Amino acid sequence: MSYVPLADQEQELHHPHSWVSKYIWSQDHKVIAIQYGGTAIFVGVVALVLSLLMRMQLGFPGAFDLIDPSSYYQAVTMHGMIMVIYLLTALFLGGFGNYLIPLMCGARDMVFPFLNMLSYWIYLLSVLILMASFFVPGGPTGAGWTLYPPQASMAGTPGSDWGIVLMLVSLTVFIVAFTMGGLNYVTTVLQARCRGLTMMRLPLTVWGIFIATILGLFAFPALLVSAIMMTFDTLLGTSFFMPAIIESGSPLDYNGGSPILFQHLFWFFGHPEVYIVALPAFGLVSDVLSTHARKNIFGYRMMVWAIIAIGGLSFIVWAHHMYVSGMNPYFGFFFATTTLIIAVPTALKVYNWVLTLWEGDIRMNVPMYFAIGFIFTFIHGGLTGLFLGNVVIDMPLSDTYFVVAHFHMVMGVSPVLVLFAAIYHWYPKMSGRMYHEGLAKAHFWCTFLGTYAIYLPMHYLGFLGVPRRYYALGSTDFIPASAQDLNATITIAALFVGAAQLLFFINIFWSLKYGKEAGPNPWGSASLEWQTPDTPPAHGNWGDELPVVYRWPYDYSVPGAHEDFIPQNTPESEEPTVDEQHFDPDHDPSMADL
């Protein structure tokens, strides 16, 4: 029997026979994507509410009596962990990865649909375990999202009995779910691309998600072992991370463990995690910018290599989170250098996004607003990273509000703006209807301007030296009273931004029913997912025949073409291809092996 590549084999799909198997126990990547997305956004809203509770305490201490010191630290912890893991990671990879990879690769589904379904249900289990910690004695853990031992399982920390254990179990379960999904995404990208779709013809969205997933598959095991070891320390009394210490005046029965070892393991996961969130955002935003600028993404090959380089480098910068941790200070030289090197490929991506707009024909559609908003916030957040990456500057700024402002700009606001861009951009394909333009624009302005009003001033609290993770500032000699006015302003902006998100939810649900019919390709997009025979795409995506790809996904405004875009599956005989000497990503000799 002759070899037939996986991508060319007709995949057997488990077509649903009932409502339950269609929408609940579904193996359709699109349904799973929406299940992932819906769950992630739901917990994200929980985390958003927690942040507003914290902001009300910080802005107006004592005025609201909503949270006490104990619940403040619980809110800090749960907000951070939910946002980073259960919202951003799950939504970018489980949500957009699931929805877009098979469609953009011209596949009928993920290569392992059953595993894909399991991945979602196990993710949901991890979310339920995490949410359960709100209802156990002592409540959720208040150890900070970094869960540093020994504090995490000591009596002086909220949730040190039940909360921390549920957190660790939930993370372990999440990692199982992620691994199932992640193996699926990687295999699908490598093995299930349709005919003609070489790696260098993949949209940057797929590249971003693909590399991010690989990062996750390497990084999450570090978190897994730290979670398991810490569970042992907490429940069985082992001393992996616990040295000899005193709890409330009595010595505990631990000896010889290393708290810093945990930090290394945590950040060996934790730094790549930043890029697990960022790389899919880079990919998605590239496609949104290119489509609405009616112009090919500028420097495609550079963009791909930058994603790969950033992904690789992200594994050797982790200890920049630990400059003042008490680790050997000589590490500072190495990690400061590697960290600042990452700035180069990252900056190139920013240049290329802006150069994609250069000489374009920019359509100011809603996704474009969010995408450009992202460029602005990402430049801001990226540049402040150069402060914190440089070890000497990190010392005064570490653990101040500068850090909080920086990482919220770079991995809070920026990826969330991309998420909104992506949701508005693909909503017509997912639902078959257009969103409400006015609501969406109002949502953009409130979110974009509101978040900048939150985080720009917050950097200055950090310059001043205001420490993070403080329930209240108390009295100090160096913090002027005006800092409290600034805090109050930030809180008002945060409440405003939080409330403005209602516009998004109203829009999404209202438009499902009342939105205008979108048609199959409202943006005139060249990439494959817009070329499906049905909108929304049916189970199996492609009707009777799989598509065949003849070109890259960025053929916008090609000279001599009938329209200002050429779909990827348009043969050379029907539309011009670009002079190969001018550009053909397939003829990059360095990519010959792919």
Place this chain on the structure above:
Amino acid sequence: MTLSVVIFLLVIGSVIFHFASPWWFTDIAADWGPIDFTINVTFWVTGFVFIAINLFLAYCIYKFRQKEGHKAVYEPENTKLEVILAAVTTVGVVLMLAPGLFVWATIVTVPDDATEFEVMGQQWQWAYRYPGADGVLGIAETALVTESNPYGINEEDPNGQDDIIVMGPEMHLPVGRPVKALLRSNDTLHNYTVPQFRVKMDLVPGLISYIWFEPTETGRYDILCEELCGIGHFVMRGAVVIDTQDDFDSWLAAQPTFAETQALAAPSVAAGQAQFALCATCHGAQGEGNQALNGPKLAGQQAWYIERQLKYFKTGVRGGEGDSGGQAMAPMARTLANDDAIRNMAAYIATLPDNAAQTTVSGDIENGEDIYSRNCAACHLEDGSGTWYTDAPTLAGMSDWYFVTQVNNFKSGIRGLHADDYYGEQMVGMAAAMSGLEEIEDVATYINSLR
């Protein structure tokens, strides 16, 4: 179009905000000017990039907005441009990294003439140790920590006998001399930060970390913990006073050595009893308390706490404006001539029979338990017995009306805001767990159930 203008305005606005902002680094008070130099270099480089790229972005959005009959240019890549941009970026990065690495090299290289001192952190307070006449710190370890040897100094080690112990949050250093802080923790991670010195380093249980600096300005500076260390993290405060060498020497000479703290004569219960007659007027013959005369129960309270409060009343740390009860105590405390008399008094009170005080308040016990177990138990313990380790007095079985008064005082700033009342200030922060009189009574009701 609108977005183009908005981005332009945001850039302008950010620049204006920066220059108008009164919030900026504190005036530097240590010899780490090069850190500030690196910050400034980075600020100017990144500030330039921020303005340049965003203005270009705004220009592109405006210039290349959709126009009738206009078509985008097809230009997939421009290798030359990309190489130039990569090169320029690399130069910018080197410009920022190079000074950073040079300065870091001086930070990791402790000068030979730096004198050592030790910082010990524990939930949620600071303590310090200076080498004695021999210039060497003795061996100390967490396993040896007890109430009478809170620093955990090894008594066998001769180097430790003359170590100077400061069991309190305020430390002193001489101006103009390099010092190396050895950092140690008894329980969890803490962090030694003095914003004006630009230094910051974690205290890690199980190892000794360090940081060095040279104070350049005399004055008093806050020490903050900047590594989350549990519920009391935000109230873990200390201070460092930078003195002239002479002032520092005389301050240091006034601090006890380890040997002196261990050699204190046992307090005289009889002497304490003799002086207690005055106290008995308000606090009762057996220290059982008398609400009518505003005298809380003393019997059953821990000796270290009685001693500390007597000193506070004596020196005016307690009994300030608005604190009528405290003001009445001040002249009484002054009848105790010296620290020995105070110790004698505490020792006598420790011998009094500890019968639970009468309960006088009632509230929602479930709410009280919720608030107590989540916020108070971390220091005062689940059973309300308190412990010297967290500087938490006994609450269970004591006068509930006094608890209510004092928490109210903490909340209203009557108690705990004196500059020397570090432990009281912690309670000012933690008292936020109770929203008002009603919740204070709820907690008091729960504490009454713990006796």
